[in-house]
Amino acid sequence: MQDFKEIIKNKNFLYLWSSQILSQLSINIMNFLLLIKLFSETGSTIATSFLWVTWALPAVVIGPFAAASVDIVERRRILIITNLLQALTILFYIFVHQTRIFIIYGIVLIYSFLNQFYVPAESASLPSLVKEKDLPHANGLFLLTQQAALIVGFGIAGILNSLLGFKTSLFICSVAVFLAFISVLFLPKIEVEKIKSKNYEEAFFKFFRRIIEGYTFIKDNKNILIPFFLLMVIQISGAIVTVNSPIIAREIFRININSAGVLLVVPAGIGAALSALIIPKLMKTRYRKKQIIEKSIMLIIFSSLLLIFLVPILEGVLGTFIGILIIIIIGFSFIGILIPAQTYLQEKTPGGMRGRVFGNFWFLVTIATIFPVIFSGTIVELFGIKLLLFLFSMIFLGILIFSRKLGQKYLENGIR
Structure with missing residues (x-):
């Protein structure tokens, strides 16, 4: 317990952790709100299935580029930009959601695209903000937060939708992500470490080379x-x-x-x-x-x-x-x-x-x-x-x- 107290005393860790809590809660609340909205409007399980596919596509197409980018671009800048754009994406959808139901797919695609940069930047920033001896406990808190946010986010999304309505619930998500943006503003500049891959292209191909090596070993x-x-x-x-x-x-x-x-x-x-x-x-x-x-x-x-x-x-x-x-x-x-x-x-x-x-x-x-x-x-x-x-x-x-x-x-x- 003493080890966790030491981490929580670290203000830079708290800024990053606050951003994670707010971002993860918002993602899970928003995803469930969009899921029940889409099903309510269409009654189609195929439509809800494509919602997941839309969320997954950027991870497949952009994920390798995004993972490589956090070793090239200053990480605090990535966290700031992605949080701000995600908050604005949700806010934009609030004003246009009544025009066409299938705009949901575009919003999810944009949000997931931005998330491919946010998540690896967040993970890569952690070792720079905590002492090496505190890293296992910091990772433990981040993993616990991720799982808890899924349960809490999905658990309260329907309640928020029933009590406050769809638009207000989404507005709360937008505000939460904006607060995450404010939180990472207080982080120090997180310079990228010197890495063996000297350019973006090499980092990208290194990612896929490791996948092939892993696949061959597993097979x-x-x-x-x-x-x-x-x-x-x-x-x-x-x-x-x-x-x-x-x-x-x-x-x-x-x-x-x-x-x-x-x-x-x-x-x-x-x-x-x-x-x-x-x-x-x-x-x-x-x-x-x-x-x-x-x-x-x-x-x-x-x-x-x-x-x-x-x-x-x-x-x-x-x-x-x-x-x-x-x-x-x-x-x-x-x-x-x-x-x-x-x-x-x-x-x-x-x-x-x-x-x-x-x-x-x-x-x-x-x-x-x-x-x-x-x-x-x-x-x-x-x-x-x-x-x-x-x-x-x-x-x-x-x-x-x-x-x-x-x-x-x-x-x-x-x-x-």
């Missing part, structure tokens, strides 16, 4: 490929569930879509938090990582089937209560897969390759998620959310069968 090592694939499935599943949360709220829980954040995302977050506390303790006991993963997969399958067949037939408060418990279990199970799989991956990946494997994970996940998200929207549009959830449970059943029959063989020495 050639089956004991790395299996947990890596499992982590990708978890992240893709999370994205699909998120973009389809309005239809889950309406068709499964039979509640107002403004309540989707409180009754879906928050319980999932509670389950994930409980799992994050319990699973590491289980891993220190006689339970093998493979066992924990398989038990978690079984819980996901069982919970998905309950969502399909039980929750819709239960009336009123009882149905909502049982549904919330099931969502908590699903959140718990997702982390029950993620922590053991990621730990195993860290243990088995040689030190020299960890940066290539983990550093490019989100880039690869983003690319891999685009088509499943669109496909999920099409499935729900044509056949309903129940079929999608059933397909989910069958995919996880397939993974479970594979793990039971062939998993140990591919993991070579096994998961201990």
Whole structure:
């Protein structure tokens, strides 16, 4: 606790952390507001799926350039410019949102484009603002903030929309990002460090070279490929569930879509938090990582089937209560897969390759998620959310069968 007190006494860290808190909250509130707005206006899950795709495209197309830019351009300047432009982007949308619903896609594209510069600049600035001994705790606070902002942002977005309305809620987001802009104004100038890549082009190609090296290593090592694939499935599943949360709220829980954040995302977050506390303790006991993963997969399958067949037939408060418990279990199970799989991956990946494997994970996940998200929207549009959830449970059943029959063989020495 004393270590965290030392960090919080660092005013430059507080300026950057305040910017992160305000930015992350705003992003998550805005994303959920736009999601329920789009679904309310169109009733289309394909439309909401393309909202996620629009958000993801800049990460694929611009991400490598943006990541390279933070080693070339002064980082404080990047933070200032991106925060200001993001605040103005939200403000602009407030005045034009009633003209055409599909302007949402343009706003999301611009905001995500700017975010590709903000996020790496924020991460790269941290080591310059805190002492080396405080860096693990600073990174821990940033990671905690990122996860908490997702739960809180999605949780309160619907409440804000119901109480204050769409425009006022967006205005609050714009003000919050503007406050983030003011916060980074107080940061000292953060000069870029001397790096081996002397020019932008070399830094860009270095990024893709590391991706190819990481991909080749993963492909050639089956004991790395299996947990890596499992982590990708978890992240893709999370994205699909998120973009389809309005239809889950309406068709499964039979509640107002403004309540989707409180009754879906928050319980999932509670389950994930409980799992994050319990699973590491289980891993220190006689339970093998493979066992924990398989038990978690079984819980996901069982919970998905309950969502399909039980929750819709239960009336009123009882149905909502049982549904919330099931969502908590699903959140718990997702982390029950993620922590053991990621730990195993860290243990088995040689030190020299960890940066290539983990550093490019989100880039690869983003690319891999685009088509499943669109496909999920099409499935729900044509056949309903129940079929999608059933397909989910069958995919996880397939993974479970594979793990039971062939998993140990591919993991070579096994998961201990």
